[in-house]
Amino acid sequence: MRHGRRLFAFTFLLPPLALYAVFVISPYLQAFQISLTNWRGLSPEWEYVGPENFRRLLDDQYVWNALKNNAVILVALPVVTIVLALFFASMLSVGGRAGKAGVTGVRGAALYRIVYFFPQVLSVAIIGVLWKEVYAPNSGILNGFLRAVGLDALARPWLGDPDLAFWCVLAVMVWSNVGFYVVLFNAAMQSIPREIYEAALLDGAGRADTLRRITVPLVWDTIQVAWVYLAILAIDGFALVQIITEGGPGNSSDVIGLRLYTNAMGDYKFGYASAIGVAMFFLTLSVAVVALRVTRRERIELS
């Protein structure tokens, strides 16, 4: 009987595992192999060039330029997203002070909770195209809004300015991610017993104090998970950058994922592009490990 059940589960697991092996694991392994060749993608001929591609990688100023941008995203994206999401989530679940009902969300919390989640429902491609139009210098609503309220001096050719384009994309990354983490933190906060807040309230703690001393420590596990997710996201960042700026103007908003893509699909250097991919793989892995280590803390038992 027991044996039969295992076999039953196994037959159900087999197709997804096979798909995973074919479409996820085998391309990874192939990338390692291709990264040691000079394959041009279109030709059936190639030869092994050893670590040549990786040596090239170290001297490639465009790769370093892209990595520098990834490094900025790696720091800014998690911090800004998590801080914003924590703020919104705490306002939604414990920000209200409705007399007898005790600690609840602010008025309209249910509506906000849905609105914040909107970006998450859109595909990355749609978000990219949407924001490209928002940033458009003459027809975009950003400049349109600035001009409408008399701030003409602040209107910019956003994506056309090498000093701003990168930050414009970063803002979109934050915008598109915040909603998900609001919902995630919200769920975590729901599990915090209300009595703790009420006790804090009696002791005269304000909202900022409650957030800092009660909420954050009690949802720390979730924050840690969010941090790792966002860090992994930061090393990619390809889709939004490719759609919104294509790395420009110049290479000012380039990211490593886009480097890989242009090397493969633009210059047809599949060998070199695979080397970038392999480097990215190890980079992501180490960032995830570091993020987990740095944010490790003693667990707080609630019961």
Add this chain to the structure above:
Amino acid sequence: MIALCRTIKAAGLAPWTYQGKHPRYMSWPILSAAAKMAGPEVLVAIDNLEPNAWKHEAIKAAAEAYSQLAVDGFILPGSEGLDHIQSQTEWSLGKAVFISCGSWLESEQKKVTPPDFRMAVAPTPSLGKGDKLPFEAIRGTAGEPYIVPAKAKNANGGMELMRIMLSKKGASDFMRKTSSLTCVAGAEEGVDLPPGLTSVTKALKASGSDGFNWVYNSFYRRLERNLVDAACGDLFTKRINAQQFVEACQKGADEIAKDSSITKYKRS
């Protein structure tokens, strides 16, 4: 050109716009003007990655002439923040008078162009009386290369497909459906072309044997797509001048020339 731009601007229109985030489109009039001034050898030197090919006097003169459009404020404000579709749409809506583009423009803009909009192509203006090529000379080239791989499983089938595609009948059919020209000479006969394309065929005929071309963008895609592109972006937002522009392009070309992983091609 500058005098005309002044009149256009006085009339309340932007004389020029360009494909903002793909500023390389503006390298085309620069190279065309340079080729007309000093002859097509300038372009051969660029294609062959010859040392200091980009620093040729003619290219600098042409870059200076075109950067004047930015210096004098003759470019639609905000153009640098638009992509090719957005800028071409501004142009189709009549907000700017000139744009540098290829003959596919009419087809690409079909959906947003008002029906009474009669677009037309003109050769790049001559830089001076001493130009080696006449005003009519244009860069007329086939833009879609086709390849039948030598080791293809059915190479004969591939060639046969090309023969059908490039027959007069196939070509005129393609032309009718896409309103874009093919490399088959005379295929446009008897086809009712839209105004823009009519002007293209006229310009091609007038240019005749004076036509010229460059191919470095096919030889070394990155050189145009990234390096010259970035230099154009800087030039037309006044971040650099013509001298710095040719230096930036030359630096890009040298970078390609030095890179041993890139196969080099020569033409004459």
